[in-house]
Amino acid sequence: MKSVSRWILLLPFAVIVLAIVVQSLADASMQVVRHAVFDQYQRWQPRAYVEAPIRVIDIDEESLTRFGQWPWPRTLLARMSARLTDAGVAAIGFDVMFAEADRTSPRAIADLWRLDGGLRRDIEALPDHDQLFSRQLAQSEAVLGFALTRSGNDDKSPARKAAFVNLGENQIAWVHGFAGAVPALPELENAARGNGALTFVPDNDGVVRRVPLVLRQGDLPLPTLVSESLRVAQAAPVIFLRSAGHLQQMTGSRDNAGLGEIRIGELSIPTTPQGEIWVHYSGHQKARTLPAWRVLEDDAALASLAGHIVLVGSSAQGLMDLRFSPFGLVPGVEVHAEALEQILTGHYLERPAWAKGLEFAALVAGGLLAGFLALRTRAMIAAGACLLLMFAAGAGSWLAFTDSRLLIDPSLPLLGILWSFALCSLAHHFITERDQRWIRTAFARYVSPNRVAHLLEHQEDMALGGQRRTCSFIFTDLAGFTSLMEGIDPARAVALLNDYLDGMIAIAFRHEGTLDRIVGDAVAIMFSAPLAQADHCARALACAQEMEVFARDYSRRLIDQGIPFGATRIGVHAGEVIVGNFGGKTMFDYRALGDPVNTAARLESANKHLGTCVCVSETILAEVPDAEVRPVGKVVFKGKTHALAVFETLGPSSAAGRAPLDRYLTAYHALVADPAAATRLFAELHGDHPDDRLVAMQHRRLQDGQGGDLIVLADK
Numbered sequence: 001m002k003s004v005s006r007w008i009l010l011l012p013f014a015v016i017v018l019a020i021v022v023q024s025l026a027d028a029s030m031q032v033v034r035h036a037v038f039d040q041y042q043r044w045q046p047r048a049y050v051e052a053p054i055r056v057i058d059i060d061e062e063s064l065t066r067f068g069q070w071p072w073p074r075t076l077l078a079r080m081s082a083r084l085t086d087a088g089v090a091a092i093g094f095d096v097m098f099a100e101a102d103r104t105s106p107r108a109i110a111d112l113w114r115l116d117g118g119l120r121r122d123i124e125a126l127p128d129h130d131q132l133f134s135r136q137l138a139q140s141e142a143v144l145g146f147a148l149t150r151s152g153n154d155d156k157s158p159a160r161k162a163a164f165v166n167l168g169e170n171q172i173a174w175v176h177g178f179a180g181a182v183p184a185l186p187e188l189e190n191a192a193r194g195n196g197a198l199t200f201v202p203d204n205d206g207v208v209r210r211v212p213l214v215l216r217q218g219d220l221p222l223p224t225l226v227s228e229s230l231r232v233a234q235a236a237p238v239i240f241l242r243s244a245g246h247l248q249q250m251t252g253s254r255d256n257a258g259l260g261e262i263r264i265g266e267l268s269i270p271t272t273p274q275g276e277i278w279v280h281y282s283g284h285q286k287a288r289t290l291p292a293w294r295v296l297e298d299d300a301a302l303a304s305l306a307g308h309i310v311l312v313g314s315s316a317q318g319l320m321d322l323r324f325s326p327f328g329l330v331p332g333v334e335v336h337a338e339a340l341e342q343i344l345t346g347h348y349l350e351r352p353a354w355a356k357g358l359e360f361a362a363l364v365a366g367g368l369l370a371g372f373l374a375l376r377t378r379a380m381i382a383a384g385a386c387l388l389l390m391f392a393a394g395a396g397s398w399l400a401f402t403d404s405r406l407l408i409d410p411s412l413p414l415l416g417i418l419w420s421f422a423l424c425s426l427a428h429h430f431i432t433e434r435d436q437r438w439i440r441t442a443f444a445r446y447v448s449p450n451r452v453a454h455l456l457e458h459q460e461d462m463a464l465g466g467q468r469r470t471c472s473f474i475f476t477d478l479a480g481f482t483s484l485m486e487g488i489d490p491a492r493a494v495a496l497l498n499d500y501l502d503g504m505i506a507i508a509f510r511h512e513g514t515l516d517r518i519v520g521d522a523v524a525i526m527f528s529a530p531l532a533q534a535d536h537c538a539r540a541l542a543c544a545q546e547m548e549v550f551a552r553d554y555s556r557r558l559i560d561q562g563i564p565f566g567a568t569r570i571g572v573h574a575g576e577v578i579v580g581n582f583g584g585k586t587m588f589d590y591r592a593l594g595d596p597v598n599t600a601a602r603l604e605s606a607n608k609h610l611g612t613c614v615c616v617s618e619t620i621l622a623e624v625p626d627a628e629v630r631p632v633g634k635v636v637f638k639g640k641t642h643a644l645a646v647f648e649t650l651g652p653s654s655a656a657g658r659a660p661l662d663r664y665l666t667a668y669h670a671l672v673a674d675p676a677a678a679t680r681l682f683a684e685l686h687g688d689h690p691d692d693r694l695v696a697m698q699h700r701r702l703q704d705g706q707g708g709d710l711i712v713l714a715d716k
Contacts, residue, residue, distance in 0.1 A: 015423050131187070161195050174259060471596070472620065511539045579592045610648075657692055
């Protein structure tokens with residue numbers, strides 16, 4: 001058992017290894033869990049909205065109602081740009097694609113209507129809308145957008161207005177790459193101050209959790225709408241890409257993979273290795289948004305926009321610029337705006353490079369502790385400790401999010417702690433159950449098995465006290481064992497006695513008797529306690545008869561070997577007693593108290609005076625009327641005043657030398673009816689069957705002048 005226990009202590013380590021293997025093989029699934037945790041944190045504590053110089057010019061449903069369906073004429077967008085520029089905005093970022101020519105331009109209308117002649121010349125002489133828009137873009141701090149595609153080729157590349165400088169090793173391979181691009185019209189791109197990608201890189205579940213500041217087409221780094229808007233607003237010509245390795249030299253960080261920071265003008269922005277920032281959503285804020293129709297019609301609405309970066313986009317559902325966030329669907333332009341707000345207010349969510357190491361350490365420490373506690377302590381203590389460890393892991397992750405805005409994933413430590421506790425608790429349960437079986441088996445060598453089983457099911461019966469119950473009792477004793485001890489080696493005598501007792505007790509247990517006690521070579525068995533047995537008298541009688549057969553055979557085998565092993569005497573009686581636990585608080589004993597117990601012991605002892613081996617009382621036979629017995633007489637034990645009818649069982653092992661039952665019964669009935677005839681009949685029986693000791697006892701009584709069936713015993 002000790003070796004097994006030592007091996008089982010390796011189980012927590014095995015569970016930790018299993019958790020690590022599962023995490024590595026099911027990384028995508030674990031990432032889903034991790035993202036679900038971080039999303040819930042955002043829902044519990046969204047970013048507190050802080051006034052920042054960022055506004056969204058929303059082409060909402062009301063604006064479409066006022067100015068017509070999308071796409072609007074570029075002249076209208078030029079007018080909007082002019083009004084925003086006059087209002088003194090720092091940059092205008094268009095979260096809108098201008099990949100095709102304006103369909104409302106004069107030339108496009110002439111082609112659509114298939115005009116010719118003078119009317120076509122007059123219409124074509126009107127200003128082109130894209131030209132008007134490009135001229136206005138040239139006078140504004142405008143940033144246009146382009147889309148990157150996974151498929152296609154790199155023949156079309158957007159105009160890059162920003163220069164990129166690597167600080168440290170070039171880590172552009174870490175940046176999300178795309179094959180093709182859908183740029184704006186060349187004349188518009190050339191006129192604008194900046195050009196940024198509108199492309200998001202959502203996770204596998206479609207949720208946008210990070211916004212890239214740099215993307216790449218092939219090996220060419222490209223800015224995004226967020227980074228380009230910041231560059232144009234600051235009139236910064238260069239975007240610096242600082243590698244994590246270069247950042248290590250400055251901060252002492254050990255991470256040397258991917259990007260670590262992007263610098264735009266006066267802003268130093270910590271990023272993921274892929275050049276992204278985690279978005280901490282604040283949710284929709286009215287203060288952040290200005291309807292497009294107010295920009296076009298309400299001069300007062302423009303007064304507060306000086307120095308702001310404004311993003312032009314749409315929340316109208318029909319335009320389909322909606323993205324999934326932890327809060328549900330949100331306009332894509334708001335995602336860009338929230339990222340800009342975080343940068344300008346210095347509010348960053350970070351998943352530091354050491355997060356995985358910390359999570360791994362928490363997994364190992366928490367899992368091992370939970371496992372060892374489950375193996376070595378009580379279930380309630382282990383369960384409480386497991387809950388405490390899980391709470392600590394969850395609370396630590398939550399506090400890291402709320403206090404330091406760090407994204408530490410508690411899911412792997414939580415799963416490791418839970419798995420370790422569950423599997424180790426299961427192992428502990430199996431070990432405990434095995435030990436209990438072993439203890440039950442061992443305990444059953446001291447206490448009757450039915451008593452052990454009853455106590456396990458009815459622990460309330462462990463209390464001191466007793467109850468009245470009618471039970472049956474068997475008392476046995478081995479004649480001549482003291483002399484045997486003197487005649488052979490004591491160790492040999494003890495071994496023989498143990499074999500004898502083992503056989504006798506096994507018989508009692510087969511009949512579902514309860515071992516009351518063993519006193520030397522004597523055994524006391526009771527029936528109908530602790531579990532009530534309606535047929536306890538029949539059980540006791542059958543048990544006694546089987547014991548008598550076993551004892552005769554065991555004695556005969558030893559005698560054949562030259563070992564004088566004595567005969568076994570058995571007494572069987574039943575009656576009402578007090579059954580229960582008696583003793584004190586320190587120790588108690590389960591037994592029966594009452595006169596029937598003493599009477600059963602007296603019956604066992606009476607065998608040596610009566611010449612019998614098994615004496616059964618009339619109380620037993622009243623419940624087993626068809627038992628094969630012959631009457632002994634009405635016995636008055638020493639110290640008693642009332643006689644008890646006693647009978648001898650007629651087992652097959654004692655048939656040799658026994659008088660025929662019919663002749664014995666004739667002689668016995670004559671004891672009262674005709675003493676003279678009884679004397680003659682028992683004399684004849686004794687002469688014919690001298691080995692029948694009961695007949696010999698009756699003959700001796702009659703010769704001594706003791707007629708009748710009343711037998712008074714002078715000795716115990």
